[in-house]
Amino acid sequence: MRTRSRTRPSCWPEGADGRARRRNDEGNDPLVLAHARALLTGTDEGRTAFVDADLHETGRVLDEAREVLDLDRPIALMLMGTMGHFPDLDEALGLVRAYVDALPTGSFLAVCDGVLSDSVEMDPEQVAEFTRIWEDGVTLPYVPRSVEDFTRFFDGLDLVEPGVVSVTKWRPEPVEVGRARDLPQYCGLARIG
Numbered sequence: 088m089r090t091r092s093r094t095r096p097s098c099w100p101e102g103a104d105g106r107a108r109r110r111n112d113e114g115n116d117p118l119v120l121a122h123a124r125a126l127l128t129g130t131d132e133g134r135t136a137f138v139d140a141d142l143h144e145t146g147r148v149l150d151e152a153r154e155v156l157d158l159d160r161p162i163a164l165m166l167m168g169t170m171g172h173f174p175d176l177d178e179a180l181g182l183v184r185a186y187v188d189a190l191p192t193g194s195f196l197a198v199c200d201g202v203l204s205d206s207v208e209m210d211p212e213q214v215a216e217f218t219r220i221w222e223d224g225v226t227l228p229y230v231p232r233s234v235e236d237f238t239r240f241f242d243g244l245d246l247v248e249p250g251v252v253s254v255t256k257w258r259p260e261p262v263e264v265g266r267a268r269d270l271p272q273y274c275g276l277a278r279i280g
């Protein structure tokens with residue numbers, strides 16, 4: 088039977104022993120910032136930077152991004168496993184739109200998030216276990232959306248083939264055995280303008 092999954096399948100809160108651990112998974116996670124300071128330092132070949140901000144602070148994020156990126160040239164905006172942290176759909180759509188509107192024609196938007204879909208093929212017990220680990224392990228809510236709602240992030244943009252699909256089906260490498268299953272994590276890529 089196909090299951091209507093309620094799993095929260097984004098980044099996984101795991102300790103070195105492989106066991107789920109509690110962490111502060113907020114937008115200002117100090118561990119994430121420590122890694123960013125250590126690793127996102129840039130090189131002569133290419134500049135890399137991070138902004139210590141909440142996504143709601145669109146103006147500040149864009150202003151600081153402008154210090155490193157030329158926003159008159161095409162940009163790739165990637166929101167991976169993040170918009171599920173904004174349970175209100177209108178708020179989430181408005182935020183993505185604010186960033187998309189700041190980008191020039193020829194830019195791209197990529198979004199990947201947990202979804203609820205009847206086409207997802209997963210063992211219901213596995214789904215229940217994922218959900219339990221997630222809820223025990225993190226403090227920041229993460230809400231998977233219907234595929235229909237998830238697809239709205241790309242409203243008005245030109246979706247690139249194969250459109251909005253399970254991450255396992257977005258231009259997969261050929262496999263010799265078996266087939267890719269639909270997972271409760273969907274993604275899409277669209278051209279802006």
Ligand SMILES: C[S@@+](CC[C@H](N)C(=O)[O-])C[C@H]1O[C@@H](n2cnc3c(N)ncnc32)[C@H](O)[C@@H]1O
Binds near residue numbers: 097112113166
């Ligand atoms: C599920 S993790 C995904 C992380 C990473 N993009 C990945 O794919 O591995 C969600 C991320 O969203 C960040 N996040 C959640 N709410 C946020 C907010 N309001 N502003 C900025 N970041 C936020 C969290 O700090 C976390 O790093």
